[in-house]
Amino acid sequence: MEGFDFSFLNLRFLDVLDIILVAFIIYYVYNLIRGTIALNILLGLVIIYAAYMMVKQAEMRLLTELLGGFVSVGFIALIVVFQQEIRRFLLLIGRNASLQKNKAWWSFLFGSKEVIKNNSARIKPIIDACKSMQKSRTGALIVFAKYYDEQFYQNSGEIIESKISKRLLESIFQKNSPLHDGAVIISENRIKCASSILPLTENDKLPPQFGLRHRAGIGISEMSDAVAVIVSEETGEISYAKQGRVRMNLTFTELEKLLNKDF
Numbered sequence: 001m002e003g004f005d006f007s008f009l010n011l012r013f014l015d016v017l018d019i020i021l022v023a024f025i026i027y028y029v030y031n032l033i034r035g036t037i038a039l040n041i042l043l044g045l046v047i048i049y050a051a052y053m054m055v056k057q058a059e060m061r062l063l064t065e066l067l068g069g070f071v072s073v074g075f076i077a078l079i080v081v082f083q084q085e086i087r088r089f090l091l092l093i094g095r096n097a098s099l100q101k102n103k104a105w106w107s108f109l110f111g112s113k114e115v116i117k118n119n120s121a122r123i124k125p126i127i128d129a130c131k132s133m134q135k136s137r138t139g140a141l142i143v144f145a146k147y148y149d150e151q152f153y154q155n156s157g158e159i160i161e162s163k164i165s166k167r168l169l170e171s172i173f174q175k176n177s178p179l180h181d182g183a184v185i186i187s188e189n190r191i192k193c194a195s196s197i198l199p200l201t202e203n204d205k206l207p208p209q210f211g212l213r214h215r216a217g218i219g220i221s222e223m224s225d226a227v228a229v230i231v232s233e234e235t236g237e238i239s240y241a242k243q244g245r246v247r248m249n250l251t252f253t254e255l256e257k258l259l260n261k262d263f
């Protein structure tokens with residue numbers, strides 16, 4: 001029996017590598033936009049492109065002309081529509097490279113146990129503040145930004161530039177405080193600013209009890225490399241938003257683990 005003839009494929013090692021790298025990029029981009037509104041937009045664009053290819057094959061001239069118009073400006077449209085995702089993608093690549101370097105040096109100099117101890121010391125005041133705000137049903141939105149875009153965050157907020165402290169966090173979010181509305185932004189191990197107004201997510205599949213605070217936390221995690229911790233004023237529940245996805249009803253052990261990983 002004759003076998004299949006694959007000689008027409010004429011694959012070189014570099015072609016295989018090429019395919020693996022493209023698959024890796026597609027997987028990475030999919031992971032980045034999974035669960036966000038960007039995935040729907042991307043699907044829309046893929047459908048338009050597939051329709052264009054079909055009408056072109058079928059030689060339907062009017063439709064080809066019409067859809068061709070979209071496709072020819074496709075690259076620019078992609079940049080405009082996915083401006084925030086591209087920005088997040090580039091930030092992640094850049095930040096990951098430098099963070100990995102720092103972590104490696106830190107472990108080399110002080111050993112990995114020291115890293116964990118150091119992280120716990122940083123995170124403890126935040127966890128303690130969340131515990132106390134949960135108890136007193138004080139709503140809070142705390143954003144941990146790996147890259148601190150000063151202009152963006154401070155536009156609407158008040159500059160704080162302070163060491164992270166439980167009492168400071170509690171006082172900011174206290175209902176009578178003039179700074180309690182909006183988000184506190186933590187970056188580079190400091191409370192950078194408070195009362196920051198963030199972009200709201202447009203995700204329409206969120207639980208109905210999610211109001212503006214949750215939407216703002218999820219929104220910032222969609223458009224940047226930041227993660228957000230949300231303490232609900234209504235229920236005291238702790239939620240955690242990362243890359244546009246949200247984990248609800250966290251215990252403090254879970255919150256500590258997540259912050260240890262991401263912050």
Ligand SMILES: Nc1ncnc2c1ncn2[C@@H]1O[C@H](COP(=O)(O)OP(=O)(O)OP(=O)(O)O)[C@@H](O)[C@H]1O
Nearest residue numbers: 139181182197198210211212213214216232233234
């Ligand atoms: N764009 C925004 N950026 C940051 N914070 C915001 C924004 N919009 C609203 N907030 C904050 O959310 C608060 C209103 O929260 P809302 O009750 O709508 O949220 P929620 O998600 O239902 O949370 P909760 O469970 O705490 O009620 C405002 O007082 C303000 O502090």
